[in-house]
Amino acid sequence: MGRLVESLILIEHRSRCFPLPTPSANGNCLTKRTTAKDLDQGLLDLYDDYAHGRLTRRDYVKRLTAFAVGGLTVETLEQTLAPNYALAEQVSADDPRIKTETIEYASPQGGGTIKGLLARPATGESFPAVVVIHENRGLNPYVADVARRLAVDGFLALAPDALSPLGGYPGNDDDGRAMQAKRDRTEMLEDFIAAAKLLDTHELSTGKVGAVGFCFGGGIVNQLAVRIPDVLDAGVPFYGRQPEATDVSKIKTPLLIQNAGLDRRILAGAPAFEKALAENGVPFEAHVYEDVNHGFHNDTTPRYDEPAAKLAWTRTIAWFKKYLA
Secondary structure, eight states: OHHHHHTHHHHHHTTOOEEEEEEETTEEEEOOOOOGGGSOHHHHHHHHHHHTTSSOHHHHHHHHGGGOOTTOOHHHHHHHHSOOGGGTOSSOTTOTTEEEEEEEEEETTTTEEEEEEEEEESSOSOEEEEEEEOOTTOSOHHHHHHHHHHHHTTOEEEEEOTTGGGTSOOSSHHHHHHHHTTSOHHHHHHHHHHHHHHHHHOTTEEEEEEEEEETHHHHHHHHHHHHOTTTOOEEEEESOOOOOGGGGGGOOSOEEEEEETTOHHHHTTHHHHHHHHHHTTOOEEEEEETTOOTTTTOTTSTTOOHHHHHHHHHHHHHHHHHHOO
């Protein structure tokens, strides 16, 4: 636990504002980033259990006390592990390279009317399209930024909010997680199927449709490949739950599978899934990024790993450009 104590200064500074001589896109301050290497792996695993609903908030806080040593408080640890959205924005909503709008679309088999962020390049008439699927907490600022990043790279990106029937993303991940747990998973899948079908015929779409998702969203990408192989032309699941073995034979969509080396839960099902894909002749690549955590692409928490995230994203864009051309 020595590494944790040594990181006290980093942690205490994580939510502070340091003045900048020239205001940035995030304002006139710099927020210091704490990384996974600054923290005990047991602490990161504890947060992962909480983030995925395997621990109640009460149990999470109780277990955090074991790490509150050397001057650290439970409150400081909570703040350190929680998302810091000041760190996430790579492409602002008013970036001149893109155009964005909030749209509504029908999901009759799902939540009824779903809202989403639609982002596209500022110039051009039609674009390959990508559904961007959030984690288990609704359309938060990180996932919205991912949609804008795709627009910068030449795609029509739609990031639906599965919390729309409940009022939408509430502004923080803890409440968003609790809200999403109330929704029926089958209906949420239908919401994203409806999004893919919308992009398939959208006036700004070339008719080529991909999907990228993270955590819960990665599992949804795999399910889209099972359910709508005639619509989905490419998929990129980041650390997503694998489909049932009996469903793999339905997959025709080329998949780029991105997993974290420390993510034992997802990696446990990876070999069988990849073997079944190979046996069924599905084009796929599978990458495991060693020594990084589940959620390594999410640049709002200490689990973010910049080298792995950048490499994974470069591969993602290349995959979509190959199969959505």
